[in-house]
Each structure stands twice: as C-alpha cells, then as structure tokens.
Amino acid sequence: MQESAINYINDPVEIAPKIWWVGHVLDGDPFQCHVYLIDNGKESVLFDPGSKLTWPYTRKKILQLMPLENIKYIVCHHQDPDITSGITDMLDEIGIEGRFLVTHWRVYELLEHYDWGIDFYEIQDNGWKLKAGDRTFNFIFTPYMHFPGAFCTYDPETKILFSSDIFGGFTKEFHLYAKDAKSYFESMVPFHTHYMPSKQIVNHGLDNIEKYEIDLIAPQHGSIIKKEMIPYIIKHLRELECGIYLEYEGVKDIEFVSKFDENLSKIFEVAAYFESFQTDTQKILNILRGILPLKNIQALALIDNDYFIKLDSFSSEILECDTKKDEVLKKYQDIIDDKERYFISSKEFKFIKFDKEYTLYLFPLLDYDKRVIGIGIFVLEKGFKQNNEAIEVLKKLEIPINIIAKHETEIYKMENEKKKIYTMAITDSLTGLHNRYYLNEISRIELLKSKRYSYPIAAAYLDIDHFKNINDTYGHDVGDIVLKQFAHLIKNSVRESDLVFRLGGEEFFILMPYVDKNEAQSIIERTREILKKNGCIHIGKEKICYTFSTGITDTLESGYNLDDLIKAADKRLYEAKTTGRDKIIYH
Structure with a gap:
C-alpha cells in the first residue's frame, strides 16, 4: 500500500508480520511519538504506549487488532511522559493482573512513583531477554543514550530493532518510513546533537547495536528506517558531534x-x-x-x-x-x-x-x-x-x-x-627627497614606460654653487639648513609628476616625464627665479644667498639608459660650473 493512501488517524499499519505501528500523528508536531504492537496472542507486547494526548487514538487502533487485555508486556525504553503518561489510562481500563512493565532498573526507580501497582520485569535481572510465548526478545544496553538506563529491543524473528530515542529525528512532515538515507539523517542531526551527550557514548551504543543483524529500525521518533539505509545512517551517526548543550547554553531552537x-x-x-x-x-x-x-x-x-x-x-x-x-x-x-x-x-x-x-x-x-x-x-x-x-x-x-x-x-x-623600512631606504634623511637607491629603482620603470609609449623624459642635474664655502664659513649646521631649503624649493617649484632626488652632498637630480630638454629648461628657470627672490636665509644678522647650476638632457638625445642620461646631464652641469655658474646648460 502506498504511504499516501494510509489513514494514520484511524488505521494501524503492519510493518512486519504481526508487528504493527499503532501510534498517532499530532498535527504540526515535528516530535512525533511512535507506538509499536507485537501481536503474540495472550502474550502480546506493546512498546512505549504513549502520552495522555495520544493514548485514545492508539487504543482505537489496538482494538481493531485485538482486545486490550491481550497485552501482557508493556515495554518502556525510558521514563519520559511522552511514552509513559498514557499507561495510567490503559491500566485503569484493563487492570494490572498478570501484566508486566518491562524496563531497566533505572527507569523502574522513577516509574514506581506513578504507583500503578503493576509488576516490574527488570531486564538486567533476566539476562537481558524476554520470553513471551514462543518468541524471545533481546535487550541491548545503550547507556546514556539519552539517559543512564537507556536500552533497545531486538526481535530476532523479524530482525527489527525497536530503538527508542536512537535513530529518532525531527521531521517537518510526517512520514512513517524514511524516504532516503541522506535527508533522513539530516533530520536526525538536531535530534541527536542535543539528546545524546557525546560522540563516545553514541559510538559505544552503536557498537552494541551492530552486534545484531538488523533489517528494520523502528525508532520512537522520526521515521522507520529500512535495511538499505541503515549502513549510511550508522556510519554518519558515528561521526556526529553530540552534546550540543555543552556548547550552547539556554537554547530551545x-x-x-x-x-x-x-x-x-x-x-x-x-x-x-x-x-x-x-x-x-x-x-x-x-x-x-x-x-x-x-x-x-x-x-x-x-x-x-x-x-x-x-x-x-x-x-x-x-x-x-x-x-x-x-x-x-x-x-x-x-x-x-x-x-x-x-x-x-x-x-x-x-x-x-x-x-x-x-x-x-x-x-x-x-x-x-x-x-x-x-x-x-x-x-x-x-x-x-x-x-x-x-x-x-x-x-x-x-x-x-x-x-x-x-x-x-x-x-x-x-x-x-x-613600508616604513622601504621608505627609509629610498629617502634622504636630511631633505626628505628620494635618494640615489630609489633613482636606480624607479628609473628602470619610468624609462621603460617612456620607450614603450613613445614620450620623452628630461633629466636635470643640479648643484648648489660654492656650497663648500657655505660649510667652511658658517658650519655644517647652516649647510644642512641650505640643503633642506633648496630641496623644499625644488620640490615645490617643479611639477607634481616630476621625481626629485638628492644624489649626495649638494647634488640633486630630477626626472621629468612628458617633457623634452627645452620644456625642462623653462621649469628649472622658474626654480632659479624663485630662489633669487625668496631663496636667501638669515642666520642671526647674516644673510646667506646662494645660486645653483644645472645641466639638462633628455631621452630624445641621450637614450633610455639612466647612466647615459646622468653622464650627459653631468657634462652640461660641468660646463655650467666652468663658465660662470648660476646658469642652465641644455644644448
């Protein structure tokens, strides 16, 4: 029969010969509780009877199969009210005479407070077995899954494991049978991560369970698991990290x-x-x-x-x-x-x-x-x-x-x-201009770009005139002031795209992209005019004025090699120095 054709409200479902699902579907409840019945004549067995909410529906299903009085053994895998609170109504109807509540002693210690008066069949005192008529059931101890006395029931005749909370799941929609292993395991994850205390405990319980050949798993919650899905689910359950409340306090979702x-x-x-x-x-x-x-x-x-x-x-x-x-x-x-x-x-x-x-x-x-x-x-x-x-x-x-x-x-x-170290390495500490090291580094890039995109670069070599006399007359401290002032003047009078370097002593060098030597001469001439107007410095009563000489070349006449540009510009600087100083030579 197709699962969609089953009326879960009214009908019991046979999951194996003479083994029935007699639970009830609570509308919108992802935590469905299953009840199972083994029809064994006058020694029939009922697993986890249910709560006061579900018992009336379970009762109707059982009565379609047998008189309630045929139930001799009531197996309670644990003591929670979702499987035990309906027992009161059941025993009020059929009495306790000749009936047994089958459970672990740890459950018995709690259930005796209901004062039902029924005889308890403690599984550990009976060799972890129950003989009911011509059938024998085995009990598998799975401690701490999810409470100290947790156990499962195994039916050797049908190879069904009644697994209690183990293999249970939170399912958004009710399905008596799991549709596929992967999606069902996903519903098991939130159930087990908070119900089971640790991976070690889960694996200990699974070790005990896997000693038996299992064809069907009938959990108390979630869906029934068919044989072909069991290996996948056990494998992944073994790998699951449990005990989520150890990590997340006070959560409900x-x-x-x-x-x-x-x-x-x-x-x-x-x-x-x-x-x-x-x-x-x-x-x-x-x-x-x-x-x-x-x-x-x-x-x-x-x-x-x-x-x-x-x-x-x-x-x-x-x-x-x-x-x-x-x-x-x-x-x-x-x-x-x-x-x-x-x-x-x-x-x-x-x-x-x-x-x-x-x-x-x-x-x-x-x-x-x-x-x-x-x-x-x-x-x-x-x-x-x-x-x-x-x-x-x-x-x-x-x-x-x-x-x-x-x-x-x-x-x-x-x-x-x-960046700080690199800046220090490429910067002249006195003037703040780039130094010779950075000139060697950046010129390779700039000259390559100039050659590739066919635009000129001018190179200007500057030297302060008679700088030695300033040092000898006024001292090196004053000489340093002059060098810093001159560096500042150059930097602020050339274009923003121009690269200004101090080569050492009183020598300076400028790379000027996108201009030839003639345009560069005009820019340096502007620097000379500014120096003449505002370039003098005052030390006490002394007024110190100075000039500079310049030699200029460009890539159009000297090529794209830095050394060649420096040599050509230096040659013209020498000419400026030896022909009167305070001048610019550019051709």
Missing part, C-alpha cells in the same frame, strides 16, 4: 543551533587556512547563507594603540578610520574595557556608514591572549530576532572572526613596517 554547529568546523577551517579578512569572511557568509541573516562582517582594529583600521567583508582595501582613537574608545569603553556585547541599530553606529538600516551585534575583538584589540561587528538584517539561540551562535562565531582579524592586523602591521 535546536534545529537552528544544530545547522550552525554542523557548519562550525568549516568556518574554523576557513580561519585556519587564512587568506585575507575579505576573502575569509566572504567564505563564512556563504557558509552561513540560509542559516543566519548575516549581511556583512566588519571590524575596527586598533593598531599599535595609536589608530583604528576598518576591515570589511566587501572591501579588499584596508583604510585608517577617520575618527580619532580616543573618540572610539570613549564611545565603546564598555566593549573595550569590560568585554561587553550587545545589539544596536546601524543608525547609532557613527564610525562606519551603511547603505540602509541594519541590526549590529558589537563584540570585543580579541587576540590570542584574550586582550581586546578592537570592535567586531556582525551586520544583520533589521529586526533580527535577538534570542538566546542567536546570541549563543554569534558568540561562537566571534572566535574564528577574532582569529581572522588578528591575522589581518598582524599582516597590516608587518606591511606597514616594511
């Missing part, structure tokens, strides 16, 4: 938390194989799509206790925060100092601009020693439900984001340090 927890290892793997803040957080956003309405991951990271930088899932560029450090620290002192966490509207957060209103979850960004190094920001949909589950999940998500942000800030600091 187990399905949401389980889906997140399933993906947490993937998220940590992303953090472990760090690429960049943008790349890694983009991967995390993709992993969490459909689980968490997370739109962006951002951070304000404090660098050397000096300033904040902005990190963003949607930007590879790392920018220094416009806001001063002290203003951020003052506004969010509770996060920085007290490690507080809270939700706010994006309208209230003034240090990052947003395209529309979001809910922000702010948290302390921590380094490996748990020291606060900034503020982490999870950008969530406006109206995000701020419940226990969400808070627990976001707290867990903080950890990989801390790792990723720490990596990014360390790389940023190293790159900054490299």
Whole structure:
C-alpha cells in the first residue's frame, strides 16, 4: 500500500508480520511519538504506549487488532511522559493482573512513583531477554543514550530493532518510513546533537547495536528506517558531534543551533587556512547563507594603540578610520574595557556608514591572549530576532572572526613596517627627497614606460654653487639648513609628476616625464627665479644667498639608459660650473 493512501488517524499499519505501528500523528508536531504492537496472542507486547494526548487514538487502533487485555508486556525504553503518561489510562481500563512493565532498573526507580501497582520485569535481572510465548526478545544496553538506563529491543524473528530515542529525528512532515538515507539523517542531526551527550557514548551504543543483524529500525521518533539505509545512517551517526548543550547554553531552537554547529568546523577551517579578512569572511557568509541573516562582517582594529583600521567583508582595501582613537574608545569603553556585547541599530553606529538600516551585534575583538584589540561587528538584517539561540551562535562565531582579524592586523602591521623600512631606504634623511637607491629603482620603470609609449623624459642635474664655502664659513649646521631649503624649493617649484632626488652632498637630480630638454629648461628657470627672490636665509644678522647650476638632457638625445642620461646631464652641469655658474646648460 502506498504511504499516501494510509489513514494514520484511524488505521494501524503492519510493518512486519504481526508487528504493527499503532501510534498517532499530532498535527504540526515535528516530535512525533511512535507506538509499536507485537501481536503474540495472550502474550502480546506493546512498546512505549504513549502520552495522555495520544493514548485514545492508539487504543482505537489496538482494538481493531485485538482486545486490550491481550497485552501482557508493556515495554518502556525510558521514563519520559511522552511514552509513559498514557499507561495510567490503559491500566485503569484493563487492570494490572498478570501484566508486566518491562524496563531497566533505572527507569523502574522513577516509574514506581506513578504507583500503578503493576509488576516490574527488570531486564538486567533476566539476562537481558524476554520470553513471551514462543518468541524471545533481546535487550541491548545503550547507556546514556539519552539517559543512564537507556536500552533497545531486538526481535530476532523479524530482525527489527525497536530503538527508542536512537535513530529518532525531527521531521517537518510526517512520514512513517524514511524516504532516503541522506535527508533522513539530516533530520536526525538536531535530534541527536542535543539528546545524546557525546560522540563516545553514541559510538559505544552503536557498537552494541551492530552486534545484531538488523533489517528494520523502528525508532520512537522520526521515521522507520529500512535495511538499505541503515549502513549510511550508522556510519554518519558515528561521526556526529553530540552534546550540543555543552556548547550552547539556554537554547530551545535546536534545529537552528544544530545547522550552525554542523557548519562550525568549516568556518574554523576557513580561519585556519587564512587568506585575507575579505576573502575569509566572504567564505563564512556563504557558509552561513540560509542559516543566519548575516549581511556583512566588519571590524575596527586598533593598531599599535595609536589608530583604528576598518576591515570589511566587501572591501579588499584596508583604510585608517577617520575618527580619532580616543573618540572610539570613549564611545565603546564598555566593549573595550569590560568585554561587553550587545545589539544596536546601524543608525547609532557613527564610525562606519551603511547603505540602509541594519541590526549590529558589537563584540570585543580579541587576540590570542584574550586582550581586546578592537570592535567586531556582525551586520544583520533589521529586526533580527535577538534570542538566546542567536546570541549563543554569534558568540561562537566571534572566535574564528577574532582569529581572522588578528591575522589581518598582524599582516597590516608587518606591511606597514616594511613600508616604513622601504621608505627609509629610498629617502634622504636630511631633505626628505628620494635618494640615489630609489633613482636606480624607479628609473628602470619610468624609462621603460617612456620607450614603450613613445614620450620623452628630461633629466636635470643640479648643484648648489660654492656650497663648500657655505660649510667652511658658517658650519655644517647652516649647510644642512641650505640643503633642506633648496630641496623644499625644488620640490615645490617643479611639477607634481616630476621625481626629485638628492644624489649626495649638494647634488640633486630630477626626472621629468612628458617633457623634452627645452620644456625642462623653462621649469628649472622658474626654480632659479624663485630662489633669487625668496631663496636667501638669515642666520642671526647674516644673510646667506646662494645660486645653483644645472645641466639638462633628455631621452630624445641621450637614450633610455639612466647612466647615459646622468653622464650627459653631468657634462652640461660641468660646463655650467666652468663658465660662470648660476646658469642652465641644455644644448
């Protein structure tokens, strides 16, 4: 019979010869409870009778098959009210005479408080077996799945395992039989991750179960599992991390938390194989799509206790925060100092601009020693439900984001340090101009571009006239003042695209893209005029004025080799020096 043709409200379902499903479907309940009946004449067996809500329906189904009085053995795999609270109504109707409640002693210790007066058949005292007429059932001990005295029942005749909570699932729609192994296991994940205490306990129980040849698994919750699905489900159940309440306190939405927890290892793997803040957080956003309405991951990271930088899932560029450090620290002192966490509207957060209103979850960004190094920001949909589950999940998500942000800030600091060292290496410490080392480096690039795109570069070699006399007369300190002033004058009188270098002593060199030697002469002449008007310096009562000489060439006449340009310009500089100084020679 097709499952869709079965009337689960009214009809029992035979799942094996003389073995019946007699449970009831509660509308909209993902936690359906199954009841099973073995028709064994006057020694029939009923497994986990159900609750006061479901017993009236179970009773009607049983009466279609046999008188209630035929039930001699009532097996209770555990003591929870969803399988035991209906027993009171059942025994009130058929009495306790000649009947036994079959269970583990640990369950008995709890169920005796119902004061039913029925005899208990304790399985551990009876060799973990029950002989009912011509049938014998085996009991499999699965301790702590999900309580200390948990066990399953195995019927050797049909090879059916009545598995209690093990292999149960949360199903959105009722299906008596699992449709396929993969999708059913997915429904098992949230059930087992919070019901079962640990992977070790689950595997111990599965070791005991797999000693038996099983053709069908009939769990108390979820769906019945056929033989061909069993290997896949057991294999994956062995790999499942359980005990979710050890990690997530106070949660109720187990399905949401389980889906997140399933993906947490993937998220940590992303953090472990760090690429960049943008790349890694983009991967995390993709992993969490459909689980968490997370739109962006951002951070304000404090660098050397000096300033904040902005990190963003949607930007590879790392920018220094416009806001001063002290203003951020003052506004969010509770996060920085007290490690507080809270939700706010994006309208209230003034240090990052947003395209529309979001809910922000702010948290302390921590380094490996748990020291606060900034503020982490999870950008969530406006109206995000701020419940226990969400808070627990976001707290867990903080950890990989801390790792990723720490990596990014360390790389940023190293790159900054490299830039500082490189800047020092290419900069003349006295004047702040580029030095000969940088001239050698950048000229290869500039001259190659000039040759490839057919535009000229002019080269000017400058030398301060009679600089030795300034040093000898006024001292090297005054000489340094002159050099710095001259460097400043050159830098501010040439074009922004021109590259100015101090070669050493009083010698300077300029590369001037897109101009020939004639145009370069006009630019340097402007520098001479400015120096004549405003170039004198005053040391006490002394007024020190100076001039400079220049030799100019260009790539059109000297080619694209730096040494050739320097030689040609230096030759003309020498000519300027020996023919009166304070002049420009360019042809």
